[in-house]
Amino acid sequence: GAVVSQHPSRVICKSGTSVKIECRSLDFQATTMFWYRQFPKKSLMLMATSNEGSKATYEQGVEKDKFLINHASLTLSTLTVTSAHPEDSSFYICSARDSSLTDTQYFGPGTRLTVL
Amino acid sequence: AQSVSQHNHHVILSEAASLELGCNYSYGGTVNLFWYVQYPGQHLQLLLKYFSGDPLVKGIKGFEAEFIKSKFSFNLRKPSVQWSDTAEYFCAVRSGGATNKLIFGTGTLLAVQP
Numbered sequence: 001g002a003v004v005s006q007h008p009s010r011v012i013c014k015s016g017t018s019v020k021i022e023c024r025s026l027d028f029q030a031t032t033m034f035w036y037r038q039f040p041k042k043s044l045m046l047m048a049t050s051n052e053g054s055k056a057t058y059e060q061g062v063e064k065d066k067f068l069i070n071h072a073s074l075t076l077s078t079l080t081v082t083s084a085h086p087e088d089s090s091f092y093i094c095s096a097r098d099s100s101l102t103d104t105q106y107f108g109p110g111t112r113l114t115v116l
Numbered sequence: 117a118q119s120v121s122q123h124n125h126h127v128i129l130s131e132a133a134s135l136e137l138g139c140n141y142s143y144g145g146t147v148n149l150f151w152y153v154q155y156p157g158q159h160l161q162l163l164l165k166y167f168s169g170d171p172l173v174k175g176i177k178g179f180e181a182e183f184i185k186s187k188f189s190f191n192l193r194k195p196s197v198q199w200s201d202t203a204e205y206f207c208a209v210r211s212g213g214a215t216n217k218l219i220f221g222t223g224t225l226l227a228v229q230p
Contacts, residue, residue, distance in 0.1 A: 034217075034218065042222065042223075043206065043220045043221060043222045043223050044160075044206070044220045046218070046219070046220075049217060093159070093160070095160075095218070097216075103148075103167070104150075104162060104165060105150075105162075105218055106162070107152070107159050107160035107161075108159060109158070109159040110159060
């Protein structure tokens with residue numbers, strides 16, 4: 001199947017700093033990418049939908065100024081957690097939608113963010 | 117709003133037992149249905165999907181799922197589980213609307229005992 005990569009896989013940062021997470025579709029073009037947050041023993045919560053060349057669409061309750069999303073190319077989307085706080089510690093997962101015949105979402109391996 | 121419910125949060129089976137995981141969704145229009153699996157320490161992988169046609173869908177690793185429109189259900193089945201099937205299983209629904217968002221159920225943790 002298609003491959004989606006995320007970088008970094010783990011990051012530890014101090015409270016108040018910003019962290020950027022990259023998501024890449026390696027063997028297909030993705031006009032739409034999605035960012036999820038997964039809490040321990042919980043399901044994936046959709047944070048925002050990222051469309052190439054346009055502004056992201058955020059889900060209710062997700063602060064767009066805190067979670068900045070950029071989708072500058074058909075293979076790259078970035079999530080920047082600004083002024084991170086300990087409550088932002090979580091597992092962030094990106095997903096890219098293959099809009100070809102398969103029309104399936106493929107998931108990255110996730111990024112474990114720990115804010116001290 | 118769409119929602120997906122998975123009734124079994126934690127299932128424990130012995131090897132060779134049969135598996136059925138329930139998934140129900142609430143949405144009145146056209147839907148695409150998915151089952152994803154997350155093995156320990158790994159990322160989500162697609163098991164199978166239903167878009168249209170034959171409501172009985174066969175996926176990888178011997179899994180299958182049946183779409184029953186009248187029951188708004190898409191249950192996952194496997195006749196004989198193996199220890200390597202130990203994982204968390206997520207049902208997901210995507211509406212045919214403009215948003216095309218994938219909405220996940222809360223997941224079912226399957227533990228297969230050897």
